[in-house]
Amino acid sequence: MNETDSIWTEEQSRVSRVVASVAQRIEALEMEIGNVRSEAVEIRKHFWDEITVNFSSSDDVTETYFSMKQQADLLAERERTQRHSAGYLNKLRRLAGSPYFGRIDFRGEGEAQGEPIYLGIASYREEDADMFLVYDWRAPVSSLYYDYPPGPAVYATPAGEVKGELQLKRQFVIREGRIRYLFDTGITIGDQLLQQMLSRTSDSQMKSIVATIQQEQNRIIRNDRSRMLVVQGAAGSGKTSAALQRVAYLLYRYRGVLAADQMVLFSPNPMFNSYVASVLPELGEENMIQTTFQAYLENRLGKEFRLEDSFDQLEYVLSGEHSAAYEARLQAIRFKSSAAYLQAVQAYLDSLLTEGMLFRPIKFNGKTIVSGREISSRFYGMEAGIRLANRITLIREWLTERVNAFEATQMNESWVEEAMQLLDQEAYQRAYYQLRERQKRKTDSFDDFDAEKELFAAMIVRNAFKPIRRRIKLLRFIDVKGLYRQLFADPARFESLAAGGAGLPPLWKEIASRTVEQLDDGRLSYEDMTPYLYVNERLKGFRANTSVRHVLIDEAQDYTPFQLEFLKWLFPRSRMTALGDLNQAIYAQTSAMAESDPLTRLYGADDTEWIRLTKSYRSTREIVLFTRGMVAGGEQIEPFNRSGNLPVFVTVPDTKRLHERLKEAIQSLTAEGFDSIAVICRTAAESKEAFEALEESVELKLVTKDTPQFDKGVCVIPAYLAKGVEFDAVLIYDASEQTYGNENERKLFYTACTRAMHELYLFSVGEASRFVTAQPADTYRREA
Numbered sequence: 001m002n003e004t005d006s007i008w009t010e011e012q013s014r015v016s017r018v019v020a021s022v023a024q025r026i027e028a029l030e031m032e033i034g035n036v037r038s039e040a041v042e043i044r045k046h047f048w049d050e051i052t053v054n055f056s057s058s059d060d061v062t063e064t065y066f067s068m069k070q071q072a073d074l075l076a077e078r079e080r081t082q083r084h085s086a087g088y089l090n091k092l093r094r095l096a097g098s099p100y101f102g103r104i105d106f107r108g109e110g111e112a113q114g115e116p117i118y119l120g121i122a123s124y125r126e127e128d129a130d131m132f133l134v135y136d137w138r139a140p141v142s143s144l145y146y147d148y149p150p151g152p153a154v155y156a157t158p159a160g161e162v163k164g165e166l167q168l169k170r171q172f173v174i175r176e177g178r179i180r181y182l183f184d185t186g187i188t189i190g191d192q193l194l195q196q197m198l199s200r201t202s203d204s205q206m207k208s209i210v211a212t213i214q215q216e217q218n219r220i221i222r223n224d225r226s227r228m229l230v231v232q233g234a235a236g237s238g239k240t241s242a243a244l245q246r247v248a249y250l251l252y253r254y255r256g257v258l259a260a261d262q263m264v265l266f267s268p269n270p271m272f273n274s275y276v277a278s279v280l281p282e283l284g285e286e287n288m289i290q291t292t293f294q295a296y297l298e299n300r301l302g303k304e305f306r307l308e309d310s311f312d313q314l315e316y317v318l319s320g321e322h323s324a325a326y327e328a329r330l331q332a333i334r335f336k337s338s339a340a341y342l343q344a345v346q347a348y349l350d351s352l353l354t355e356g357m358l359f360r361p362i363k364f365n366g367k368t369i370v371s372g373r374e375i376s377s378r379f380y381g382m383e384a385g386i387r388l389a390n391r392i393t394l395i396r397e398w399l400t401e402r403v404n405a406f407e408a409t410q411m412n413e414s415w416v417e418e419a420m421q422l423l424d425q426e427a428y429q430r431a432y433y434q435l436r437e438r439q440k441r442k443t444d445s446f447d448d449f450d451a452e453k454e455l456f457a458a459m460i461v462r463n464a465f466k467p468i469r470r471r472i473k474l475l476r477f478i479d480v481k482g483l484y485r486q487l488f489a490d491p492a493r494f495e496s497l498a499a500g501g502a503g504l505p506p507l508w509k510e511i512a513s514r515t516v517e518q519l520d521d522g523r524l525s526y527e528d529m530t531p532y533l534y535v536n537e538r539l540k541g542f543r544a545n546t547s548v549r550h551v552l553i554d555e556a557q558d559y560t561p562f563q564l565e566f567l568k569w570l571f572p573r574s575r576m577t578a579l580g581d582l583n584q585a586i587y588a589q590t591s592a593m594a595e596s597d598p599l600t601r602l603y604g605a606d607d608t609e610w611i612r613l614t615k616s617y618r619s620t621r622e623i624v625l626f627t628r629g630m631v632a633g634g635e636q637i638e639p640f641n642r643s644g645n646l647p648v649f650v651t652v653p654d655t656k657r658l659h660e661r662l663k664e665a666i667q668s669l670t671a672e673g674f675d676s677i678a679v680i681c682r683t684a685a686e687s688k689e690a691f692e693a694l695e696e697s698v699e700l701k702l703v704t705k706d707t708p709q710f711d712k713g714v715c716v717i718p719a720y721l722a723k724g725v726e727f728d729a730v731l732i733y734d735a736s737e738q739t740y741g742n743e744n745e746r747k748l749f750y751t752a753c754t755r756a757m758h759e760l761y762l763f764s765v766g767e768a769s770r771f772v773t774a775q776p777a778d779t780y781r782r783e784a
């Protein structure tokens with residue numbers, strides 16, 4: 001037996017021992033849980049038997065209370081134990097066939113001998129044993145595995161640094177209790193294993209990467225110093241993967257203090273939510289809250305306005321209509337998402353302390369109780385030093401008093417009498433009994449007709465004023481829509497707010513009048529949604545969420561400085577991780593990542609850390625070498641060393657031939673065993689066209705913004721919905737100069753091409769796009 005064989009045999013016998021031990025533990029735990037469950041069921045069943053219910057005297061009541069409490073506590077305790085054990089059991093089951101994926105031998109300074117440490121997705125120790133048979137990949141010592149090659153190494157613990165020497169680093173692939181692969185690794189974590197992981201065909205669900213986390217990714221995952229962590233990483237560099245492992249890490253690191261529902265992940269679209277939903281459960285953790293910024297905006301503004309979403313906005317931009325209105329819209333999108341606009345809006349809100357506040361009148365039955373002007377003069381009559389929020393609180397109190405006073409005058413009005421007549425029998429009965437109950441507590445008599453009538457009248461008046469009180473409570477008397485409109489209705493005022501108008505877009509007047517028109521029509525375009533909500537919240541008080549402790553923003557380049565500022569206000573007690581790639585900023589708006597300032601300014605330089613990822617893992621070396629030339633700074637993107645075919649550029653004479661070639665390509669890729677193939681188009685309209693042309697000859701699905709989840713197979717999808725996800729093979733439907741001939745579409749084209757893991761085909765009717773022809777001829781292959 002040579003050395004390798006004997007290592008293999010030794011390691012296999014350890015694996016078998018651990019697997020047997022885990023299996024035993026699972027069995028014991030299943031029994032234990034079964035017992036606790038039946039105990040809990042018993043307690044529930046006999047809950048009342050054990051309790052002596054007696055309310056005769058106050059002592060008896062106390063005794064009853066305590067006996068109930070005791071039973072309830074017992075039950076809660078059993079159920080807690082059961083939940084905890086069930087969670088542990090879930091983790092053990094995951095260890096059962098594949099207990100670990102790595103081993104490090106570490107000799108601490110001053111120690112004579114190194115200790116082998118085995119890493120898995122959860123820690124495991126036999127009962128009453130000191131040593132862990134498996135360490136959780138998130139334990140402090142486990143970081144050695146990701147951070148160091150064999151040699152001197154150090155890891156941080158809550159009690160300080162531990163120095164020593166890493167003597168061995170070994171990787172395993174264990175399935176069903178058998179070692180499939182085993183190798184000792186050097187500097188990075190096994191290129192060999194990573195090669196294997198990356199050469200698999202893709203799935204409709206993202207996978208966890210714990211066994212092959214790279215050193216630079218580990219810095220993201222374990223970072224817990226700064227309040228704000230910004231990750232700028234190339235396409236396919238593992239930003240999303242790192243973000244999800246980070247959630248798992250933080251849940252472990254702060255267990256007992258931080259729960260999954262205190263972390264929120266903002267995804268680019270609802271489909272993406274389903275794509276990443278299985279990573280945490282795969283690691284035995286609960287999922288964090290997942291949402292999209294659009295869903296939040298819709299929830300807050302959907303009742304008031306007809307809303308456009310970011311995809312509609314992009315479709316409009318891509319339509320490329322050559323008109324003055326189009327140019328104005330582009331300028332509006334850019335300006336309204338900029339830090340300059342945010343500052344102008346902030347200056348506007350500050351200026352409202354001296355002039356310009358707008359209030360809605362408080363009316364009842366068409367009669368004005370307090371006019372808008374009256375509220376306004378009350379507002380500006382206050383001492384200059386009182387802050388906006390305090391003024392509004394004072395106005396609210398004052399309005400409540402005014403409404404109270406008015407309400408008191410209404411008892412004998414004819415509308416009350418009429419309402420009394422209209423009470424139907426049932427409502428009358430209900431009201432009668434209610435009043436009677438209430439009255440009984442005060443006096444015993446309720447037979448006086450006049451008194452009864454008076455009480456009814458009071459009740460009717462009170463009910464009629466309820467909505468008004470509610471409106472006052474919710475500060476609806478502030479005319480937010482009017483105030484937002486005013487920003488645009490008075491361009492001169494806005495110019496003075498925006499630092500003398502120096503930074504205003506050239507078509508500002510056109511933009512202003514269009515915005516007013518839209519607001520009057522009850523519509524809100526995507527670029528106005530966050531600013532509008534910001535104005536609303538600043539005036540009415542932010543509806544902040546204080547329970548969330550960590551916000552992760554994926555595809556952060558698609559957020560505007562305004563939106564990030566908004567999220568900071570919304571989650572005041574939260575840390576933030578923003579992950580993005582400026583080269584994939586496909587929207588026309590100003591990106592918060594375009595310059596480092598908006599992101600750094602959010603929490604200040606001292607509280608912000610930037611990490612850059614330049615290695616790309618998703619695509620083959622050939623695809624990365626072809627695509628990286630399309631974007632600024634692309635030469636810094638380093639491909640992971642996994643080889644495949646050159647991207648293929650196919651020129652066809654007409655659409656008929658295009659569809660034939662597409663069909664052939666899909667068929668041959670399917671035959672080669674690729675599970676996920678995407679025909680990526682520029683817009684929804686182009687996707688529909690491609691889908692209709694192909695659906696008869698190939699089995700495929702059309703993905704739209706309403707598609708709830710990804711499925712394996714062949715799909716046709718617009719590029720903006722393919723963001724963040726990947727496919728085995730990508731076919732660019734139309735890579736012609738006519739379709740991608742505009743500088744603005746560079747990033748969209750790059751994003752589409754970088755979705756490919758193994759194969760990339762680009763088709764073109766006629767002349768090829770400038771983004772293709774600019775690439776070195778040896779980075780792709782041409783076919784006619």
Ligand SMILES: Nc1ncnc2c1ncn2[C@@H]1O[C@H](COP(=O)(O)OP(=O)(O)OP(=O)(O)O)[C@@H](O)[C@H]1O
Binds near residue numbers: 236
């Ligand atoms: N350390 C790793 N081990 C194994 N696979 C990895 C690793 N890092 C990244 N990958 C794989 O690379 C692919 C791209 O990762 P991911 O989607 O997280 O990248 P991204 O930076 O978010 O990409 P994009 O910005 O293009 O959406 C995924 O298939 C992921 O599993």
